[in-house]
Amino acid sequence: MSAPTTVHTFTTTTRLGEITIEPVVPARDAELVQGWLSHPAASYWQMGHLRVDEVREYLAAVQAGLHEAAWLGRLDGEPVFLTETYDPAHVVLTDVHDALPGDLGMHLLVAPPVTPRHGLTDAVMTAVMRFCLSGDQADGDSPGSSGAGRGATRVVVEPDVGNRKIAAKNAAAGFRVLREVDLGRGAHAKRAALSVATRADFAASALGDGALPCPDLSGLDMVATHLTADHMEHAHRHLVAKALAELAHERLFQPEPDDTPGAPTDGYRLALDGVTYRFTARRYALEHWVVDPASVRRTATAGMRGEVVLPVDALELVAELQPLLQVPDALLATYLEELSSTLASAAAKRERELDGYTPSVSGLLEAMRTASGPHAAAETFQQVEAAMSEGHPGFLANNGRIGFSLSDYRAYAPERGARLRMLWLATRREHTHLALAADQTEAGHYGAPGLPGELSDAERAAFADRLAARGHDSADYLYLPVHPWQWEHRVAITFAADVARGDLVPLGPGSDEYQPQQSIRTMFNRTRPERHYVKVALAIQNMGFLRGLSPAYMRATPQINDWVADLVANDTTLQATGFSVLREVAAVGYTGDVYHRTPQPNAHRKMLAALWRESPVPGLAAGERLVTMASLLHRDAGGTSFATALVRESGIAPEQWLRAYLDAYLYPLVHCLLTYELAFMPHGENLILILRDGVVRRAVMKDIGEEVAVLGEQPLPDRIERIRSVVDDDEKALAIFTDVFDGVLRHLSGILAEDGVLGEERFWALVAETIDRHAAEHPDTAARGGRPGIDLRAARFAHSCLNRLQLRNTLQMVDLTNQSESLIYAGTLANPAGRRTHG
Template sequence: MTVEPVDPARDATLLHDWLAHPASRYWEMGDLTPGQVRDYLTAVNDDDAQDGWLLRRQGTPIAYAETYDPARTVLDGVPPDVLDHRPGDLGMHVLVAPPPPAEGARGRIPGLTDAVMATVMRFCFATPGPGALRVVVEPDARNSAIHAKNAAAGFRVLRDIDLVTDGHAKRARLSICTRDDFAASPLGDGTGPLGAEPAAHLRPALAGAAHRHLVAKALAEFTHERLFLPEPVSAGTAEADGAATEAAREVTHDDPREYVLVLDDARGGGRVTYRFAARRYPLEHWVIDESSLRRTRTLPDGSDAGRAAPIDVLELVAELQPLLRVPEELFPVYLEELSSTLAGAMAKREREALGASPSSPGLVDALAGGDVAGAFQAVESAMTEGHPGFVANNGRIGFSLSDYRAYAPERAGRLRLMWLAARREHTHLSLGAGESESGLYGTASSAGELAGAERATFAARLAARGLDPDDYLYLPVHPWQWEHRVAITFAADVAREDLVPLGPGADEYTPQQSIRTLFNTTRPDRHYVKVATAIQNMGFLRGLSPRYMRDTPAVNDWVAGVVTGDETLRRAGFGVLRELAAVGYTGDVYHRTRDNNPYRKMLAALWRESPLPRLAGGERVATMAGLLHRDASGTALATSLVRASGLDAESWVRSYLDAYLYPLVHCLLAHDLAFMPHGENLVLVLRDHVVTRVFMKDIGEEVAVLGPRPLPERIERVRAVVSDDEKALGVFTDMFDGVLRHLSGILAADGVLPTARFWALVGEVVERHREEHPAIAARHDRGLGVDLRAETFAHSCLNRLQLRDTRQMVDLTDQASSLIYAGRLRNPIGVTVPA
C-alpha cells in the first residue's frame, strides 16, 4: 500500500461514492453532493491543523484517512482530566472503501481492513512523516467494528464522551495508542521502539551478561561479608599455605589471580565448583573478572566431573543457601528481589546497546554540554550500581512489566503525579522556615508546585462536587500508588470524599534511583517530590509515614542551620538540599489500629529543594552513585571523568575527597552529626569534570545526632547516643566501606590510581582536618572522641541484614541494635599503636 495527499479535484467523486455507502454511515456525510465533498476536502487541505490522505493498494484507491491536531480541532474542548493533550498527539480517522456494488460482500478482500489500519498507524508514527508519539481516535460509540479494529491496533479506551464536531453530535469512544502499544499489538510488526516485544529485554545474550555481572558481584560481596572464602588455585601464597583465616582474608594483590570455590549441592547432591580470576584490595574488597567465571558440576556418584554448567545468579544463591542462612520461609522473597534485579540489569544493557542510554564517555560529553538538567538526569538513569554493596538491590516487588517500563529510573521515562485533595482535618502540612501554604502550592494567579491554572481548576472541581476547597489540602501521589493503593486500599476514604481525586498535574517528572523521589523535568528549578509507593524493595516496604513527615521540615531547618553556621563547612562548599514541606493523611482506619503497620505509610509526600538554582555558571551536577557506574563495555564513569579533566589522578581524587569526605568528617567530629552518605544521597557539583563541592540530601529520614548536644524538642527523634567506636562507623562503614572501597577498586583495576595511593590521600584528608581543628585533636589526644586512625573497626554487613529478613532489614526506630557484625576490618588509614 501507498499513502499520498488527497487531491480534492481528482478524488472528490470517488470519496463521494464511498461516503454515500451504508457502511460509511458513522461518518454522517452520506447526504453530501460531490461538490460539497470537494469543498470539504479542500478545507481539510487548507487547514494547517489537519490533512487528508489517499491509500492505494497496487495502485488502486482503497481507503481515505485524515490526521489532525486534536488539541486544535476535534478535541480542543475536551478537559485535561479526560485527555491530557501532549506534544506529539495526532488524531486519526480512517475510511475503507466499500466493495464494488455489483460484487457486494463477495468483493471484500480478506484482511483488507487490518492491512489498511496497520498502514495508517505505521504512517502516523513514521519519521520523516507525521512522527506521532500518540495517536488519538474518537469513533462513534456504536461503531463496534471500528472498536475491534482499534483494539487490534493497540488502542486503549479512555472513556466515552459527548462530542460535537461540524454541527454533528455523537457519543464518542475516546482512545489512545502509543508507539509501543501499536508495535506490541496484533497489527504491529515489531518494528517499533524499545518494548515492541512483550519483554524485549529478556533475551539470552543480555541474560548471559547480566548473570555474569551479578554472580561476580555476589561472590565478591558475600566473601567481603565473610560468609565464605574462595581458595587460591596456585600454591605458595599465605592462603594456600594454610595461614590463619584472618590473615588469608586480608591478602591483597593488584594482579588478577585464580580462585576456586567448591560448594556442596544440598538440593541435588554432588558438588558445584566456581573458578574465576580476581584482584584483591584493602577492606577485603574483591574485584572479579566477569569473563573469567567458570561453573562446573559433579554428580553425586562422582560422574561427569567438571561438566560445564551455565553461570546463573539464582542457581548460585540457591547453592549458597546453607551458608547465607536465609530463613526458609523468606528465601523465595529474596529470590524474587534477585530476579527483579536480574531483569533490570538486562534492561539496562538493552537500552545502552540500542543507544537509548549513553555510554560512560557519552555521559562525560553530556556533562560538558549546555543542558545541565538533561545531563543530571542522564547520569541518574544510566546508573547500574545505586547501592553497590547490595546484591539484590532492585527488588521492586509490586511492579508489573508495564509498571517497570513506565516508572523504573533506568527507563528514563516521564510521569505526571496524581493529585488528591485530602480533607484538612485529617491531614497535616508541615512547612519549613520561610515557607507558606500558598507559596508551596501556588495560587490561582501565581505558580508554586501547582501552576495557577491547575490550582484554579482543582478548586473548581471540588466546588463542582459541592465541597469547599478551603477544607482540603493537596497531596501528590505516584500514579502507581493511585492505581494500586489509593483507589483500592483507601476506597472508603475516597468514597466519603476525605480523599478526592483531582487528576494528573501538568508537570512531568523523572524517577530517580530511589524510585519514589521524582525530579521535575518540566520545571527543573522546582522541587523534587518524594512520594510513597508501597512497593517492596531492598529489605523495606518503601512508604512514607505521615507521623514521621510531620517534623521533617523542622529537622531539615535545624541541620541547615548547623551547616550554614559552620565556617569550615561553608569554606568546603558543603550544602544540604532541604526538605522544606511535607504533607500526610491520617484519616484512614489503618491509623486507628492498635499496632503500627505498613498501611500507615502510604499517604504522605515531601518536597525537597532542587540543586539547579544553587549552581554557578559552568557548574554541573551528577549523583555520586554515578562514580561507581560501569557501562556495558566495562568503561567506568569515574575513570572517564578523571581522564577528561586533564588533572592527574591524585589531584582529581584529592579534590573529590575534600568535597565529600572532609565536610562529613567535620560534621561527625565537631557536631556529632551523622548522615547516610551513600552514593544516592549525595549530589556532586563538578566544574570541568572535577568534583568541587557536594550537596547532601535525604536528610529527614537519614540524619542522626550521636551525642548529647541540645536539640529542639520537636526534633529529639533524631538523637541516638552511642559510643565513640560506634560513632566512627558513620565514616568507616558508610563512607570507607560503602563508597570509597568500591571507587578505589575501580580506579586501581583501571590502572588510574593504585589503592595504596588512594588510601594515603584519604589519610591525608583526615589528618588535615585534625591539624586545622586543634580543639578536636586535643580531645582525641586525651583519649576522648572518635578515632578515625584506629587499626580496625567493626565489620557491619549489609547483605546479611537483607538475608536475615527480606521484608524489613532493620528496626527503623532502633537501627543500631539491628546491625549484624562479622568481626573487624583492618582500617586502610589505621595507625599501629605501639604496645
C-alpha cells in the same frame, strides 16, 4: 491531515469568555500578525525580522499548502492569537517523528496584550486543543464548543527546549515529552522537545474537560525482548561475580587460591556441597574483591564422568549457599524473587545500552561538554541518572521492585528515563497534616495568583472546579501527589472507603512531568527543573523494605531540615568547602484511614504521604554540571568507568582530582561528625556532585529528614529529638568507616586501581591526609572532654555487613526506630587509612 475543503468558524466557551477560531485571511491579517511576530515575546518563532508583505506571502503559502493551515483566534471578537496546524507526516517533522493516523501538528502564537489579562494563555491553549481534537474523527465535541474542529486523535508540538514558558503551558494541556530532536537549518535551527497529547491526556489535564481516564488494556504488550539467553547470561554472570565478591567481603565464606594444575595465578575456588566455583579475582584494601564475571566457572562432580560444567546462575548460587546464608525459610522465596527482578532489570538495562538508547560514558561526557541553554545542567544530570545500571554497589538484590508489572517497569523504572505525571488527591484537611519549613507558607507552597508554587493557577482552578462538581469546598482540603502506581494499586483499592466517603478525592494528573531518580520514589521535575523534587510513597518491596513514607515522620521533617541547614549555613568550615544540603521544605500526610486506628503500627500507615525537596538547579553557576555520586561507580556496557573518564577528561593529575573530590565529600562529613556528632547517610544516591570541567567542586547532601542522626547529647529542639541516637565513640566512627570507607571509597578505589588510574596505596594515603588536615585545622575536635574521642585513623574498625541484614529479614532489614541495635558485625577490618598504614 490537510486543510478542510469547507471551513466553518469554531466556537468554544472558556473561563475568560467565548473564543472563536477561523481561517487566516492573508490580505486582511498580515499586518496584525506581523505586529505580533515582531514583539520580543515571539522570539522563538524566529520571524520578527519579516516585513508586512513578507508575512502576507508566508501566510498565503501556508494556506495554499495541502498539509498545513493557519487560523486566527478571537476572544469575545478581539483577535488574540494565531495557530497553525499541519500534518507531521508531510511537514516539519517528516524525518524525526513516526506519525500515527490522526496526528496533527500545532504551533501557537498568543498576541502580546496591551493590558495583561490573567489566564489568557490558559484559555487560548484550552480553546486550541479543543479545536484540534474536536470534529468528525473525535469521539464527540468538547463541552461548550461548536463548529468544525480538526478531528485529531493526537496533537504534536515541537517547541524550542529553551522556551520554558511554552513547556509549562504544554504540560498543563497534557503534553508528554517524547524526546529532544534537531529541527531546521542555519539561523532557523533549533533543539526541540518533541511532545504529544492524546485526547485522554488533554481531558485529564489541568486545562482539559474530563476526569482521569480508565486504562486501555487492549494493547497489552506481551513482548519482553530483553529476556533472551544472551542478555540473561550476562546478567547472571555479573550478579554471580558480585555475590562472590560481596559475600566474601562480608566473610560469609572465604574462597581459596585455586591450586588446580594450570589455574591462573589470580584464580580462586569456592567448594560447596557438590558444586565448585572457580574464578579469577583481584583483592584490594578492606577485603574488597573484584571478580571477573567472564572467568566464573561452575562445575559438579558426576561420578565416572568427572566434573560436569553447569550454567552460571545467580539463583542457583543462592540456593547452594543457603546453609551459609541462612535466609529464613519463610522469606527465602521473597529474596529469590527480588534477585529474579534484579536479573530481569539487568537484562533490560543491557539491551538498552547495546541498542544505543542508554548513552555510553563517552556519550554522557560529550553531552556534558556540549549541552547549552538555561537547563543544560538539568538535562545532562538526568541523562546520567538514567544511565546508572548497577543500583546499590553492595547489595545483591538491589532492583527487587516486587509489585511492578512489565509495563510498570517500563513506565517507572529509573533506568528507563521515562517521564510521568503525579496524580493529585484532595485530602480532607481535618485528617491531613501539612508540615512546612520556617520560611514556607501553604499559599507559597501550593501557589497563589502571582506566586508560583507546586501547582499552577490553572491546576488550582481545575482542582477547585472538580471538587465543587462533587459537592466539596476546596477550602476543606489539602493537596497530596501520589505516584500513578500507588493510585492504581493502593489508593483506589486499599483506601477505597476513604475515596467513597470523600476524604480522598481523585483530581487527575498534574501538569509537570517528572523523571524517577535511582531512589525510585523520588521524582525530579523535568518541566520546571528549578522547582522541587517530590518524594512519594510507593508500596513496592525493594531492597529489604516496603517503600512507603510515614506521615508521622513527615510531621517533623521540615523542622529537621531547617535545623541541619542552619547548622551547615552557619559553619565557616562547611561554607568554605562549598558543602550544602537540599532542604525538604514541605511534607503532607493523610491519617484519616482505619489503618491509623489499629493497635500496632503497620505498613499501611505509610502509603499516603509526600515531601518536597529543593532542587540543586537554582544554585548552579554558569558552566557547572550535576551528577549523582553513584555515577562514580558506574561502568557502561563496554566496561568504561565514569570516574576514570572524568579523571581523564579533567586534564589534571589523578591525585589532584581525588583531592578535590575528598575535599568536597569526605572533609565536610568528617567535620560534621567530629564537631557536631552529626552523621548523614552519605551513599552514592544521597550525594549530588557539582562538577566543572570534570572536576568535583562541591557536594550537596539530600535525604535529610529520614537519614540524618545526632549521635551524642548535644542540645536539640524538642520537635526534632527523634534524630538523636546516642552511641559510643567507636560506633560514631562507623558513620565514616562503614558508610564512606566501606560503602563508597572501597568501590571507587578498586575502580581507579583496576583502570590503572591511581594505585590503592596512594588513594588511601590521600584519604588519610584529608583526615589529618581536618585535625590540624581543627585541633579542638581532636579529643572531646578528655576522652580519646572519635578516631578515624584507628588501625581497625568494626565490619558492619549490609547483605547480612537483608538476608536476615528480606522484608525489613533494620528497625528504623533503633538502627544501632539492628546492625550485624563480622569482626573487624583493617583501616587502609589507619596510622599503621599511613603514619
